[in-house]
Amino acid sequence: KAGVTQTPRYLIKTRGQQVTLSCSPISGHRSVSWYQQTPGQGLQFLFEYFSETQRNKGNFPGRFSGRQFSNSRSEMNVSTLELGDSALYLCASSLEAGGGADTQYFGPGTRLTVL
């Protein structure tokens, strides 16, 4: 079974631009979570989608948004990029949202650099 895929793998943008990142979950997985990871920081939770609905949201500004499609693929968008948005953005999929042993499996990430 194919793993979680993320595109693009690397991205360079300038301040003020916007960016869209894509995530395709493992086949059959209905939940997708997005995280931001910067050097020395743990995983910072952005949001979680399940069946096209945002189920949880982290403490990020409104410039960060996401959505999930009927095939469970998800996108996240960052508008008006700032230098501090430079990070590794990780997507993780799981069978279902809501607890228990439901394990998240991560994609390789998109490394975003904002100049």
Next chain:
Amino acid sequence: GQNIDQPTEMTATEGAIVQINCTYQTSGFNGLFWYQQHAGEAPTFLSYNVLDGLEEKGRFSSFLSRSKGYSYLLLKELQMKDSASYLCAVRARDSNYQLIWGAGTKLIIKP
């Protein structure tokens, strides 16, 4: 609120045993996960504990004490490839069952 603590960095010798601790404070505990993350790569799942006790998987074992809010990951017969960050994550009712992550423990293996 929720809080997860792990040591920032640990050093161990190839062939030895190392224990990485994780303490947490949550309400409505619903499971604890350990992940391994090599530099520049995505985290990969290692183990899951929801009941007290030890779960063993080859060279890796994970222990949980719910009453103490404490877990550890035990790595035996250390190999150079075990050099990585180890992330502890907790799922709980008070976070709407979303995973709360520790900052990770960077493990350095020396020959």
